[in-house]
Each structure stands twice: as C-alpha cells, then as structure tokens.
Amino acid sequence: MKLAMIGFGQAGGKIVDRFLDYDDRTNSGIVRAAIAVNSAKADLIGLDRIPEENRVLIGQARVKGHGVGADNELGAEIAEEDIDEVQNAIDAIPTHEVDAFLVVSGMGGGTGSGGAPVLAKHLKRIYTIPVYGLGVLPGTDEGGIYTLNAARSFQTFVREVDNLLVFDNDSWRQTGESVEGGYEQINEEIVRRFGILFGAGEVGDGQEVAESVVDSSEIINTLSGGGVSTVGYASEEVELNTSGGLLSRFTGGDGGGGDGLDAANTTNRITSLVRKAALGRLTLPCEIEGTERALLVLSGPSKYLNRKGIERGRKWLEEETGSMEVRGGDFPRGEPEVSAAILLSGVTNVPRIKRLQQVAIEAQDNMDDIQEESDENLEELVEDDEDELEPLF
Ligand code: GDP
Structure with missing residues (x-):
C-alpha cells in the first residue's frame, strides 16, 4: 500500500x-511521499530523511519558529491559519499514486496534538482516498498537561480520520533508558x-509474490468503518536455508513443498505466532474481544508460510475477537524470521483510554x-488590606 505520510510536530516528523x-532498508515501497510540518524550526532541521522542500514551517507570524510549547489549542489555531502552506507541499506530491494519507503525531504535545486533527479534517474535505491517523499517547509519567492534551487530541483526531491507529508510549517505555535512546527503540518498533x-x-522488484496476497483494498476494508486500531506482532527466527540440514533429516522432507520442512511444524509455528501476537503487547493495550475487524499478515520466507496455518490463525482470531470480518494473507520476505502482524480495527474495550480521560479531567x-x-493570591498580595492605596492609572 502506498502512503503519503505527513508527520505533524516533533514526534510525527521523527517517526515519518x-x-x-x-523503506530504504526493506525495499517495502510504502512511503510514496513524506512531509513534515512543525512550528519549531529546530525540530525540522533535526530531521534526517525527509527532503528539505517537504519540511513546512507553520505559525511563523505567531511563534517565530519557536514552537507552541505544549499549547495544543495554539497548535490547532496555527494549523488552521497556515493550512495553505501545508497544502502547497501536498500539491507537489503525486497524490494520484497514493492509496491513503497517514497523518502521524504525538498527541501529548502542542503542534502535532492540535495540528494533526486539523490537517486530517482538511484532507478529508479535499481528497477521496482514506485519511488515517497514527497517534502516539504520552507516557503516564509525562504529567498532567500532556495527558490532558492527549485526551483532547485523541477525541478530536478519531472524529476527523477514517481510522486512528494508536501507539501507547507508556506500555513501551523502558526503565533506565534515556528518553532519546528510549524513543529510538520505540520508533523502530512503530x-x-x-x-x-x-x-x-x-511487491517490490525481485520480491516473491504471495500465495494468498494481502492487497491494499483488504487493508482499507479492515480500516473502514472508522474507530480506533491497535497492532499486535510476534516473530520467530528461522533458518533461511534448511535443505540438507538437521530439520530435513528428521522430517524426511515431506509435505513442505519438497524443501525439507514439515508442514505440521510450519502450521503450528504460524498458529502459535498468531496467538503470541494477539495476546502479547499491542501498540495500544486493550481487550481484543469485541474487535470489529481484523487483518492477519504472516511474513517470512515463503517456504515457512502455508495456507493452512494462516487459515487456522484466522479462525482462532475470529473466535477470540468474536468478529466475522477477519482477513488474512501472507507476505513473503527474504528475512530469516517468520512473523505475524495483526491489525485489530474498531476496538472499544480500552481501559487505558478511560484512565487517560480520568487523569485528564482531574488535571483540567x-x-x-x-x-x-x-x-486570588495575587490580588491579596498586590492590594493593601484597607484599600488605602490607589493605582497610578
Ligand atoms: P509537538 O512537537 O509540539 O507536536 O510535540 P512532540 O511531538 O515533541 O511531543 C509530543 C509527545 O510525543 C510527547 O509528549 C511524547 O509522548 C511523544 N514523543 C516525542 N518524541 C517522540 C518520539 O520520537 N517517539 C515517540 N514514540 N514519541 C515521542
């Protein structure tokens, strides 16, 4: 699926x-265009990959390139005022070659928290392709204002996008790590x-074509209907070349397509990866029961992928989620691991969001x-008790 990615604010820009x-490392071809939008000049300068002409500084008249602090109302205002500048950058990208927009932002800050929903609303008005959001929740240790910003941004962002994919920094933060080092790992996970x-x-040049392909329309259908999504993932190392190895001597090379792999093993590996992915750490922790739609993507060397495993994994997901709309397919890749990625779309039982809202209301x-x-205190300090003094003017 080809995306036009727009990173709003510092976290958004860094993630894009x-x-x-x-994309470069894996030759995946998903980023058709990348744009960064920010009110802080220094954050735009700090980016490595996004082309300079695609870095848009907004709000210069108001904040002079210094950012909005953590004021997300100001972030929303300047996004609205300078939306034409963002649109100019989008005009320069081949949107006809793009399947969807992905607007990425950290929801706890100011520029992205306020600006990303404004941009999503604008894009939806102009384009017919889907507009997705990737919103990052702040860590609970970041404090009240970040929580309040995130709760308000979340509410608005969900309303303005076709689907909001959520990543929760809190469930991924590592103790004892520097914030920057921590973000690097977290961003890699994202x-x-x-x-x-x-x-x-x-499918990139020279890559194998999948047996049961997942195409863009299946991703779009899984995300359609709106709401909030989370992603599970699990992987296991495998050997790229097993022919003639120990494994083939044990299994006699039957049933695995003549490449020395046992079909039952292959199937079992897949089903156990699917369980691990769905029941392990999700990008947004939640109860998976009640998920409206799901998509299962099995990736790895093609000889380690089989239809039966994917079918079983899909059935299991149907039972666990209670959803009738579970899609699945494979994604052959020449890496020495097999992995299951699961998109759970339309999740509603999310205690983390309820807690976030509670803390946000308390903070407010x-x-x-x-x-x-x-x-009151200031008045008490400045005014004399008997009101005997008069101000100058
Ligand atoms: P903005 O520039 O005003 O939009 O604010 P930031 O993007 O700097 O920060 C917003 C929130 O994003 C912070 O509260 C953090 O939770 C989170 N954040 C900042 N940088 C990163 C990053 O590199 N990766 C991730 N995952 N989160 C980040």
Missing part, C-alpha cells in the same frame, strides 16, 4: 523520518509493526483550581 529509513502491515501487498480541574487560587 524512520519510516523512510525502514515502523516495524506498521511497516509490515502497510507493506503487505506492495486542578489547573482551573490553581488558576483561580493564584488569581
């Missing part, structure tokens, strides 16, 4: 930058998971109280 890197999903069906109430108190 990583997607370009992933591009791997979403890269495999969107890369399925995008606290901030109102503090503001009120500080107004």
Whole structure:
C-alpha cells in the first residue's frame, strides 16, 4: 500500500523520518511521499530523511519558529491559519499514486496534538482516498498537561480520520533508558509493526509474490468503518536455508513443498505466532474481544508460510475477537524470521483510554483550581488590606 505520510510536530516528523529509513532498508515501497510540518524550526532541521522542500514551517507570524510549547489549542489555531502552506507541499506530491494519507503525531504535545486533527479534517474535505491517523499517547509519567492534551487530541483526531491507529508510549517505555535512546527503540518498533502491515501487498522488484496476497483494498476494508486500531506482532527466527540440514533429516522432507520442512511444524509455528501476537503487547493495550475487524499478515520466507496455518490463525482470531470480518494473507520476505502482524480495527474495550480521560479531567480541574487560587493570591498580595492605596492609572 502506498502512503503519503505527513508527520505533524516533533514526534510525527521523527517517526515519518524512520519510516523512510525502514523503506530504504526493506525495499517495502510504502512511503510514496513524506512531509513534515512543525512550528519549531529546530525540530525540522533535526530531521534526517525527509527532503528539505517537504519540511513546512507553520505559525511563523505567531511563534517565530519557536514552537507552541505544549499549547495544543495554539497548535490547532496555527494549523488552521497556515493550512495553505501545508497544502502547497501536498500539491507537489503525486497524490494520484497514493492509496491513503497517514497523518502521524504525538498527541501529548502542542503542534502535532492540535495540528494533526486539523490537517486530517482538511484532507478529508479535499481528497477521496482514506485519511488515517497514527497517534502516539504520552507516557503516564509525562504529567498532567500532556495527558490532558492527549485526551483532547485523541477525541478530536478519531472524529476527523477514517481510522486512528494508536501507539501507547507508556506500555513501551523502558526503565533506565534515556528518553532519546528510549524513543529510538520505540520508533523502530512503530515502523516495524506498521511497516509490515502497510507493506503487505506492495511487491517490490525481485520480491516473491504471495500465495494468498494481502492487497491494499483488504487493508482499507479492515480500516473502514472508522474507530480506533491497535497492532499486535510476534516473530520467530528461522533458518533461511534448511535443505540438507538437521530439520530435513528428521522430517524426511515431506509435505513442505519438497524443501525439507514439515508442514505440521510450519502450521503450528504460524498458529502459535498468531496467538503470541494477539495476546502479547499491542501498540495500544486493550481487550481484543469485541474487535470489529481484523487483518492477519504472516511474513517470512515463503517456504515457512502455508495456507493452512494462516487459515487456522484466522479462525482462532475470529473466535477470540468474536468478529466475522477477519482477513488474512501472507507476505513473503527474504528475512530469516517468520512473523505475524495483526491489525485489530474498531476496538472499544480500552481501559487505558478511560484512565487517560480520568487523569485528564482531574488535571483540567486542578489547573482551573490553581488558576483561580493564584488569581486570588495575587490580588491579596498586590492590594493593601484597607484599600488605602490607589493605582497610578
Ligand atoms: P509537538 O512537537 O509540539 O507536536 O510535540 P512532540 O511531538 O515533541 O511531543 C509530543 C509527545 O510525543 C510527547 O509528549 C511524547 O509522548 C511523544 N514523543 C516525542 N518524541 C517522540 C518520539 O520520537 N517517539 C515517540 N514514540 N514519541 C515521542
């Protein structure tokens, strides 16, 4: 699937930058165009891969290239005011070759948190292709304002996109890591998971064609209907060349297409990977029961993929989610691992979001109280008790 990616704010830009890197490394061909939008000049300069002409600085009249702090209302305002500048950059990309837009942002900050939903709304008005969001939730240790920003951005972003894919920094943060080092790993996780999903069906030069292909329309159908999505992933190392190896001597080379692999083993490996992916750490932790639609992508060397395994995995997912719309297919890749990536679309039982909203409301109430108190305190400090002094003017 070919995407036009637009990274809004610092996190958004960095993640799109990583997607370009992933695309180069894996020859996946998913990023047809990449744009970064920011109100902070330094963040745009810090990007590696996104072409300079595709880096758009907005809000110069208001914030002079210094960013909006964590003020996401200001982020939304300047996005609206300067939407034409973003559109100019989009006009320069071949949108007719693109299957969908992906607007990427960290929802806890200011520029991306406020701006990404504004851009999504704008894109949906102009284009007929789907507009997806990839929204990153802040860590719970980032504090009240980030939580409040994320809760408000989440609510707005979901409404404006065709589907919001969510990644929760909180469930991926590593203790004892520097923030930057931590983000590097997290961003790698993000591009791997979403890269495999969107890369399925995008056959590059010299790559094998899948037996049961996942094409763009299946990804689009899984994401259609809106709502919130999460992605599960699990992988296992395998040997690229087993012919003549130990494995083939044990199994006698039957049933695996004559390449020395046991079909039952292959099937079992796939079904156990599907379970691990669905029940392990998701990009947004949630209960998978009640998921509306799902897509299962099995990737790896083609001799390790079989239809029976995918079919079993799909059936199991149907039972676990209760969904009647579980699609599946394979994505042959010449890497020494077999992996299962599962897109769970339309998830609704997400305790993490409910907690986020609760903390956000508390933060909002606290901030109102503090503001009120500080107004009173200031008045008490500045005014004399008996009102004997008069201001100059
Ligand atoms: P903005 O530039 O005002 O949009 O704000 P940022 O993008 O700098 O930060 C918004 C939120 O994104 C932060 O609260 C973090 O939770 C998260 N964040 C910042 N940088 C990264 C990153 O490189 N990767 C990930 N996954 N999250 C990030």
